[in-house]
Amino acid sequence: MAIRYELQKQCPHTGARAGLLHTPHGTYETPMFMPVGTQATVKTLAPEELKAMGSQVILSNTYHLFLRPGADLVEEAGGLHKFMNWDQAILTDSGGFQVFSLGKLRKITEEGVNFRSHLDGSKKFLSPEVATKVQEQLGSDIMMAFDECIPYPADHRYADASTARTTRWAERCQEVRRSKNQGMFGIVQGGMYKDLRERSAKELVDMDFEGYSIGGLSVGEPHDLMYEVLEYTTPLLPTNKARYLMGVGTADCLVEGVARGVDMFDCVYPTRVARNGMAMTWKGRLNLRNASFMRDWGPIEEGCGCYACQNYSRAYIRHLYKAEEILAFRLVSYHNLYFLLEFMRQMRKAILEDRFVAFREEFWQYFTK
């Protein structure tokens, strides 16, 4: 099996667990956060920087690469790893989330989704078969089954029909996949409905994927609702497979996701907000463009071991933002990703040392949303 999850430690008080994810491009520690390289690059950063900060797996987007530069071209390059100069693991999403975000530009049928490219308006088609083929051409280590991400809110009837279709699509993905060097995760949908999540999980587990994603969360619902859905969904999944909560990347959601049994996360949040001047810290966010940092000679966060904090002051970084210099984006993207990776490392350590509950309590003592 291309992808294997190894459970190392289960927290006795919560769902939190520490493990290892074995992939064709190395073994990685969970819980983990995966930086997002939407267009075959993690915005503003080079692969060596991602490695230096301890990034182990990155995510790239099937939808974006399908449209540009195209899966054929990436395949011709020797696959995505070679194309983008990244020799560690890559997870690709299914394209479903982006396609469904297109709104009126797409039309769903049982066969798949017809849509218009956001780049040039040209007609495109994605389906379980196409999404699987594209991901095999990209050569990611972990593929996602093609799914529909149900919007929030959605009524039960819509969620029911959509979830049933996602299951049928998952079957079609399993049928057509050929690559032996790539794992595939099924994506549990079901909206905010427990009965649908249960059905979705059961049906996907029966198909025996190499791991399971929890989709359709972090789509605008309140955090408490997301936590509630997680709470009853992760126990439906096998303990010997990795669980991946898609699109979540703030410290508060990570610690609460881990507490509910999630192993993997991804989000554009840390790099996106970095480009707007926002730094992530253990105490919450800082807007580095603020005048209050004009003569602040300290690092972004005291005690942080990242390249930006080791070498630059808040005052300098604020200057770079005001001067619209790219180095600002680089430094704060670096810091934010380092922060999340370090956060996950410390969380993992706490789980292994049987003190996750204390870690979580201490986190909430200092953190402000």
Place this chain on the structure above:
Amino acid sequence: MAIRYELQKQCPHTGARAGLLHTPHGTYETPMFMPVGTQATVKTLAPEELKAMGSQVILSNTYHLFLRPGADLVEEAGGLHKFMNWDQAILTDSGGFQVFSLGKLRKITEEGVNFRSHLDGSKKFLSPEVATKVQEQLGSDIMMAFDECIPYPADHRYADASTARTTRWAERCQEVRRSKNQGMFGIVQGGMYKDLRERSAKELVDMDFEGYSIGGLSVGEPHDLMYEVLEYTTPLLPTNKARYLMGVGTADCLVEGVARGVDMFDCVYPTRVARNGMAMTWKGRLNLRNASFMRDWGPIEEGCGCYACQNYSRAYIRHLYKAEEILAFRLVSYHNLYFLLEFMRQMRKAILEDRFVAFREEFWQYFTK
């Protein structure tokens, strides 16, 4: 003396020379090209990258830093080196070139230049005294005397008066400078007039600066005219001082400048064109956005030892440009600066090995403007 030039080798057939520049932040090899960090950062790059490519001295702009973040703030940071995390040498210009480029937004008097900030329209004033003070606050290793950069074309009467004023301003700079850890170069002006260049050089040499810049070139005149002016200007300068041709950064001008006795160059060209997709090579420029590179799996330039060429294909870099990803700017900025630095290293080696004439001939055989 804070700055000392050591002549190592004089080409017997041309003006080309190899030497060492001793500064408070290290000893550097000439001829050299200095990357430009206009706003206290070389656009898109980090200091470690500049060091890795062999950059020895960088330039930063007095005008820009004077306006933002302000010299007081940089001084409070401990000087420009500390502010921007660069521990090798820094050269600052005088602010003259930028101020005079403002056109109607500035007014020149004997005292100095009143102008409006291009950032917020506020009234500002630069003079020999202010420019010297600002550069002392920045703490650059090499300061420039405050000068007027004469536009091209300019009639003899205007050039004559302006050049005479630049001399008077240079005297005022010498009078007010206090720092013992910073050298200052006088800037030879005179437009395209031999008699004025001769007078300017003589007057500045009499003031015994630590080095001499040749200003007012690369301002729109034909290359042949620039070469002609250089040809009669550098012999007017002492052989035991460095000569710096301001604002020149293409391979053809560098080799011809060196042939005429220039030791130092700077220009935003390599980083500016990089952001537009233009790569510099030994054969001339390449527009990496071109469709012809879509499936080109070779490096920007075969045989190039730079980070970009060692790790990425033209096809990938083209994809990054099309996708408007910052890594494109980083990779090609890196390549272009590496190219110029390597070009200077090879030129220096040729001078030291008495084969500069052959180097120059071979260069012109392959290079296309």
